[in-house]
Structure formats: C-alpha cells, structure tokens
Amino acid sequence: MKATTIKFSLILSLLVSFVSCQEQEFYEKEFLEGVGVEKPTPNNDDGNTGDVDPNVDPDVDPDPNVDPDPDPDPGICGGGELQNASDTFNQNTGQAQKVDILWVIDNSGSMTEEQQSLASNFDTFIQDFITKEIDFKMAITTTDPRDAHNGNMVGNPDDLTSAAAKADEAKFLNDFSNYVQVGINGYGREKGFQTSASFMTKYPTFVREDALLVVVYLSDEEEQSSGSVSDYLQGFQSLKANAGMFKAFSIVMLPTDTAQNQWETVGSRYIELAEQSGGTASSIQEDFHTVLGDMGGTIVNLLTSFPLSGVPANADITVEVDGTVKEDGWHYDEVTRSIVFDNGHIPDAGSIVIVYYYQCGGS
Numbered sequence: 001m002k003a004t005t006i007k008f009s010l011i012l013s014l015l016v017s018f019v020s021c022q023e024q025e026f027y028e029k030e031f032l033e034g035v036g037v038e039k040p041t042p043n044n045d046d047g048n049t050g051d052v053d054p055n056v057d058p059d060v061d062p063d064p065n066v067d068p069d070p071d072p073d074p075g076i077c078g079g080g081e082l083q084n085a086s087d088t089f090n091q092n093t094g095q096a097q098k099v100d101i102l103w104v105i106d107n108s109g110s111m112t113e114e115q116q117s118l119a120s121n122f123d124t125f126i127q128d129f130i131t132k133e134i135d136f137k138m139a140i141t142t143t144d145p146r147d148a149h150n151g152n153m154v155g156n157p158d159d160l161t162s163a164a165a166k167a168d169e170a171k172f173l174n175d176f177s178n179y180v181q182v183g184i185n186g187y188g189r190e191k192g193f194q195t196s197a198s199f200m201t202k203y204p205t206f207v208r209e210d211a212l213l214v215v216v217y218l219s220d221e222e223e224q225s226s227g228s229v230s231d232y233l234q235g236f237q238s239l240k241a242n243a244g245m246f247k248a249f250s251i252v253m254l255p256t257d258t259a260q261n262q263w264e265t266v267g268s269r270y271i272e273l274a275e276q277s278g279g280t281a282s283s284i285q286e287d288f289h290t291v292l293g294d295m296g297g298t299i300v301n302l303l304t305s306f307p308l309s310g311v312p313a314n315a316d317i318t319v320e321v322d323g324t325v326k327e328d329g330w331h332y333d334e335v336t337r338s339i340v341f342d343n344g345h346i347p348d349a350g351s352i353v354i355v356y357y358y359q360c361g362g363s
Contacts, residue, residue, distance in 0.1 A: 087244065088354045090351075090352060091349055091353055097135065097303035099129075100214065101137075103180060103216050104215060106143045107144055118292070121292050124289050124293040124296065125292035125293065128300045129300065130169065137162070137206075138157070138161070141195055141196065141199045143187075144190075149186070150195055159171075159179075160179070196217075214247050214279070217251070219251075219270065221267070244307030244308045246277055248279045250282070252266070253265060302338060306355060310359040318355070319356075321347050
C-alpha cells in the first residue's frame with residue numbers, strides 16, 4: 001500500500017507545477033493527473049478547471065490461461081473489438097471483511113430535511129455491518145469546493161469505525177448523526193466529485209489496500225465539477241489495485257422524480273458514476289429507511305463477492321478456483337459487476353480465484 005500511495009502521489013504532484021491556482025483547483029487537478037489527464041484550462045467563476053480528455057487504456061490481459069472461444073459475438077462492440085480480460089483474487093474469508101466509506105453531503109441551503117433523514121435512518125444502513133462484524137471505517141465531507149472547505153474531513157474519524165461501534169454503539173450512532181448534519185451554508189454550486197477527490201488527496205491513509213472503497217453522494221442538485229465522469233471514475237479506481245474495489249452510490253434526484261422546488265435538479269453525473277462503477281443510484285425522494293437499508297445490504301453483499309475491474313461484453317465468463325474451472329455454483333451480478341458464489345460453493349480461505357471474460361476495447 002505504501003508503494004502504491006507513494007507512486008500515486010508522485011504522479012499527482014506533476015500537475016501542480018503547470019499553473020498557479022487556488023487551493024480547490026490544486027486538489028482537483030492533482031487527483032485527475034493521477035490517471036494521466038492533461039492540464040485543464042480555467043473557465044468558470046470560482047477558479048475551477050475545464051473538461052479534460054483521459055488517455056487511459058483499459059487494463060486487459062492479452063493472453064489469459066483460460067481463453068474463451070475467440071470472437072463469439074462479432075460486432076457486439078460496435079467500432080471496437082472484443083479483448084480478453086482477467087481479474088485475480090485471493091480469497092480471504094479467514095479475516096474480517098473490510099470497507100472504507102466516504103459520505104459526501106450536500107451542504108447547500110436546501111438540504112436540511114435530507115441531512116436529518118440520513119441522520120435518523122442511519123441505523124438501518126449500518127446494522128448489518130455491526131452484526132456481521134465487518135471491519136469498517138467512515139469519514140464525512142461536503143460538496144463545498146471553496147478553499148476553506150474543499151475535501152475537508154468533518155468530525156473525528158476515530159468515532160466512525162467498527163471499533164467505536166463495538167465499544168459503544170449508542171455513542172457511535174449519535175456521533176454519526178451529529179457529524180452528518182453538516183449545515184446549509186455551503187457553496188451553491190455543488191461539486192461532490194471535486195471535493196471527494198480532494199479528500200482522497202488530503203487524507204491518503206483513509207484508503208486501506210485490502211478494503212472495498214465506497215463513496216456515497218447525497219445531493220438534490222446536479223454535480224457541477226469541471227472534469228468528466230470518466231476522469232473521476234478512473235481517478236478513484238486508480239486508488240485500488242483492482243479497479244472493481246471502488247464503488248460509488250448516490251442518493252439524488254432521479255429522472256423519474258418530480259422536482260418539489262426550482263433548485264432541485266436530476267443528478268445525472270452522480271447517477272452515471274454510480275452505474276459505471278457498479279454501484280447504485282437511489283431517489284432522494286424515497287423513504288430513507290428503505291434506501292439506506294437497501295444500500296447497506298448491497299455493500300455488505302459486495303464484501304463476499306468478487307468485483308470485476310472491467311465490464312463483461314457478453315455472458316462468456318470463465319471462473320477458475322485454484323486451477324480448476326467451475327462450471328456452476330456461481331453467478332454474475334450485472335448491477336454490481338461482481339462474481340457471486342452460491343452457498344456451499346464459496347472458495348476456501350487462501351484460494352486463488354481467477355475470472356476470465358471479454359470486454360470491449362478500442363477499434
């Protein structure tokens with residue numbers, strides 16, 4: 001983890017020398033530079049950067065040991081072509097499953113009710129984590145990109161861990177409830193991607209090498225950071241050795257929701273990041289008890305599955321456990337893009353699991 005963090009930080013720092021900029025620009029560009037994004041150009045009122053084009057090829061294995069039949073679906077990739085890909089996992093059921101969760105809360109003037117709903121229903125989200133003794137830690141930041149707030153941690157992260165919950169569950173729940181009500185005096189142009197990227201740059205030790213990384217966004221307006229969704233997706237995925245170990249979840253206005261106020265807008269970019277990462281997007285207008293319960297259950301299930309780094313282009317997937325191809329006892333979850341083993345077929349601790357599949361590459 002130290003080598004990965006150092007390498008990531010060195011790459012990120014290259015962008016800083018290009019231009020003198022405000023603090024919020026620095027953290028956003030430093031994060032995006034980590035995935036090879038070219039230097040952006042300022043174009044808006046608060047000194048943030050313009051859209052940029054990534055130049056990152058998907059990580060594929062050109063010659064995996066188990067090779068599905070070549071080109072089974074010609075034309076499925078449009079102008080591109082099918083490429084062999086594989087992901088390797090070391091089954092670790094002998095240890096507690098780990099997850100790092102960052103909550104990104106909209107602190108603009110319209111969010112009082114939603115913050116209160118999150119605070120009062122959080123127990124439905126976290127209960128499975130506690131009862132199943134999952135090793136979790138959480139942190140909170142806001143969507144405010146201004147210098148004094150951009151990606152800053154809210155509250156004491158030591159209060160938001162599985163150890164804290166085990167020591168005093170009532171205090172743990174109360175601390176989260178207090179911290180997550182971040183107020184409504186934030187900047188009116190919500191930039192959750194920028195602030196969550198800045199958080200990762202400011203607090204690199206938050207991300208544990210062997211933990212699932214989850215970012216949860218809560219907002220009633222569209223995301224307004226300057227980089228593209230794919231830029232941020234690649235940036236978050238680059239923090240993990242296996243890109244599938246990053247998932248975004250969003251509680252936002254969905255296209256099917258009806259705006260109750262003029263400032264409520266569909267969170268298209270939040271939805272896109274969730275879908276592209278294999279997370280889920282939920283309606284901010286739904287009952288938070290249900291939304292948070294479902295979200296927590298999905299994350300817990302991810303901890304016992306094998307998230308793929310790419311998106312299979314078809315159903316031709318091969319699963320190998322300790323050198324033996326498994327014809328049954330597992331299924332592919334399209335929503336979370338994960339291999340899930342059925343009860344009675346879960347690999348033993350220490351097993352090597354390799355998943356071979358096709359994904360679409362460039363033309």
